[in-house]
Amino acid sequence: SAVISQKPSRDICQRGTSLTIQCQVDSQVTMMFWYRQQPGQSLTLIATANQGSEATYESGFVIDKFPISRPNLTFSTLTVSNMSPEDSSIYLCSVEGHVGGELFFGEGSRLTVL
Amino acid sequence: EDQVTQSPEALRLQEGESSSLNCSYTVSGLRGLFWYRQDPGKGPEFLFTLYSAGEEKEKERLKATLTKKESFLHITAPKPEDSATYLCAVHVTSGTYKYIFGTGTRLKVLA
Numbered sequence: 001s002a003v004i005s006q007k008p009s010r011d012i013c014q015r016g017t018s019l020t021i022q023c024q025v026d027s028q029v030t031m032m033f034w035y036r037q038q039p040g041q042s043l044t045l046i047a048t049a050n051q052g053s054e055a056t057y058e059s060g061f062v063i064d065k066f067p068i069s070r071p072n073l074t075f076s077t078l079t080v081s082n083m084s085p086e087d088s089s090i091y092l093c094s095v096e097g098h099v100g101g102e103l104f105f106g107e108g109s110r111l112t113v114l
Numbered sequence: 115e116d117q118v119t120q121s122p123e124a125l126r127l128q129e130g131e132s133s134s135l136n137c138s139y140t141v142s143g144l145r146g147l148f149w150y151r152q153d154p155g156k157g158p159e160f161l162f163t164l165y166s167a168g169e170e171k172e173k174e175r176l177k178a179t180l181t182k183k184e185s186f187l188h189i190t191a192p193k194p195e196d197s198a199t200y201l202c203a204v205h206v207t208s209g210t211y212k213y214i215f216g217t218g219t220r221l222k223v224l225a
Contacts, residue, residue: 001160033213042201043158043215092157101146101205103213105157 002027002095006106013113018081021109023093028073033103034066035092043092049076083113116141116206120216127223130191135219137202138184145205147185149178152199152218161187161200192223 003026013019023032031050035043046066047055055068069077080087093106117140127133139147146165150158162171164180171178175196177188187200202216 004157042217043203045212094157097160102148102160102163103158103203104160108155108157110155 001097002029002104004093004095004104004106006093006109008109009107010110011112013083013111015084015113017083018079019083019111020077020079021091021093023076023078023106025074025095029095030073031096032070032076033094033096034068034076034078035094035105037090037092037108039089046078046091080111083111085113087111088113116204116212116214118202118204118214118216120200120202120219122219123217124220125222127189127192127221129193129223129225132188132190132192134189135187135200135221136184137187137216139202139204139214140183141204141206141214143207145207147180148203148205148213149176149185149187150201150203152201158201189221192221194223194225197221197223 005024007022033048034046036046037043045058046061047057047068049055049068049070051070051073065081067079090108090110092108094103119138121136146163148163149161151161152158162178167182169180175190179186199218199220201218203213205213
């Protein structure tokens with residue numbers, strides 16, 4: 001299994017500001033996934049980040065709002081830009097396991113936007 | 115449209131009272147079905163992968179089974195520490211490389 005570290009674990013932000021979430025994996029992986037989990041909801045995929053190429057965004061998510069970097073095979077960042085209270089959520093980084101396609105997740109970053 | 119539905123939304127059990135959680139799915143091509151446990155304030159923790167109908171996996175008090183349309187997570191003689199949200203997810207082959215998650219079952223086991 002992969003060990004995934006996310007920072008920050010939680011933050012309280014002001015409306016209109018931006019926050020960058022970091023994700024570090026203990027092994028090299030091709031794809032990294034960014035999910036959002038709103039209160040009481042399940043996980044929604046924001047984008048898939050491949051090293052060396054542009055991230056692929058899901059319907060309803062755009063690069064200007066959620067820019068992603070993937071500088072190497074063990075690290076990625078997700079920025080939540082121009083935040084509003086509707087962006088209050090848990091943001092999760094995940095990678096695919098090497099054995100059977102299962103996903104492994106970081107502890108999540110809980111954002112509260114005031 | 116690919117879809118995953120979990121039931122019940124919430125379940126309260128007495129310690130030792132066995133029960134099952136359901137995950138039904140409608141997908142065009144199934145690569146795998148996964149069960150996760152999520153504790154409050156934490157990321158999901160991987161439990162099981164199932165690939166084909168008839169397959170079963172077990173871990174301690176948990177047993178996952180798979181048919182062509184649904185999966186069950188059986189909890190035998192649960193303990194309070196089994197209290198968590200249990201998520202089901204499918205990995206689909208339809209066009210995009212994608213995992214679809216259900217909304218989860220919130221399980222509370224009372225001592």
